[in-house]
Amino acid sequence: MKEPVATGRAVQFESFGGPAALRLREVPVPQAGAGQIRVRVTAAGLNPMDWFMTSDAETAARFGLSLPCGFGTDFAGVVDQVGDGVRAFAVGDRVFGGVLSRAVADYVVVEETGTIAVGGEAHRTPDGVGDRTAATLAIAGCTAAAALAVVKPGAGDTVLIGGAGGGVGVFAVQLARLAGARVIGTGSATSAGALRALGAEPVTYGDGLVDRVRALAPEGVDAAVDLHGTDTVHAARELGVPDERITTIAAQVDGITPANGANAAPGAIDEIAGLVAAGRLRVPIAAGFPVEQIRAAVELQAGRHVHGKVVIDLGER
The missing domain is CATH 3.40.50.720 (NAD(P)-binding Rossmann-like Domain)
Structure with a gap:
């Protein structure tokens, strides 16, 4: 008898469009391959680019996106699986970064040496920086x-x-x-x-x-x-x-x-995270939503009148 496939939540589009097209689905938990890490996501930050690039099929194609498609780019969480050959990260490391249109999910797989646009990228979260704040930093x-x-x-x-x-x-x-x-x-x-x-x-x-x-x-x-x-x-x-x-x-x-x-100087995001950790730069969180309220969160963020960042919480189920 086969063991049941482990699943996790992921926000997805089955058709491109506005917040009404977003769906919260149960999907198989991805596995980290060689040179990859898997992150148990605890928070995902929203950005205007998230809903802009998934607004219609033509725009999505410009970013290399096709259906079914995930949503969100900024994430923070904890490494819970490490693939062969990975040297920079270990299970239990707190990390943050970006994965193009995949971040609002319980688990994301990230390339150890990737970029936000290709394979995703991760950085160590400094001590003293909470996951909700770290999830707002990358984009x-x-x-x-x-x-x-x-x-x-x-x-x-x-x-x-x-x-x-x-x-x-x-x-x-x-x-x-x-x-x-x-x-x-x-x-x-x-x-x-x-x-x-x-x-x-x-x-x-x-x-x-x-x-x-x-x-x-x-x-x-x-x-x-x-x-x-x-x-x-x-x-x-x-x-x-x-x-x-x-x-x-x-x-x-x-x-x-x-x-x-994408053209920011190498190390720029780690420098910013360090400034946050040192208390020299603060990130106001305008609103936080549980993942079940993703549509309301996107509607608020897309209104462009939020003073600060909007965060999706994906803590323990």
Whole structure:
């Protein structure tokens, strides 16, 4: 008589679309092969890219995704199986990282030497960093680091960050401040307190943005990061910021170098995790949801008005 196949929960799409298309399924527990580790996931962080790249079949195909498809990229948990040849990790190690559109599941298999886009990647979670926080670091942290690497903020600079209260903005504001820059962050009127708590000077987005920034920084703005679209790019140009010190993450603008988390400097995410562990960078968790409420979590995150990160909890069943 065959032993029953072990199963675990995984959020999946049977057809691409919005939150209503998400399903929580029981699936066979994956096994770690040579050069791989298996992680028992305890928390998964949500990002705008998660629902954007699974919104329709054409977009999903651009990211190499096909049905049935998992959901979510950022994860944190504990290594519970190690494949042949793995040297960097052992069973019981706390880890965090990214696996493209597979993270919201009880178990994920990760390549020891992979990337987020190909095979997944894992990093050791520093002591003092909880799994819910670690599960927010990979995508947003790498994207913020890559964006700042383009504009190179430094002591004495004034940096305008558009969409500063969002998931990437949480990191970009604090990293720019740690580099010695003054930060002016755009957001809604209700985000002002959250932006001040991060170290930014808040300014509301929309019509009149240039005049409001000039009033805050009459001596000018030196660099700009647009984390939402193109409004901050156009404002920065009107404020005299040179194109080489402007970047975007969610839009393409002629003459502007876009930033991509995949191009973050080697070690950037471990450095960010170290800053969190040292208490020099904090990650506000806006909301946490049990995996059974994945649709509600995605709807909240996709609304783009969350001040901080949204996390899915996948603790013990």
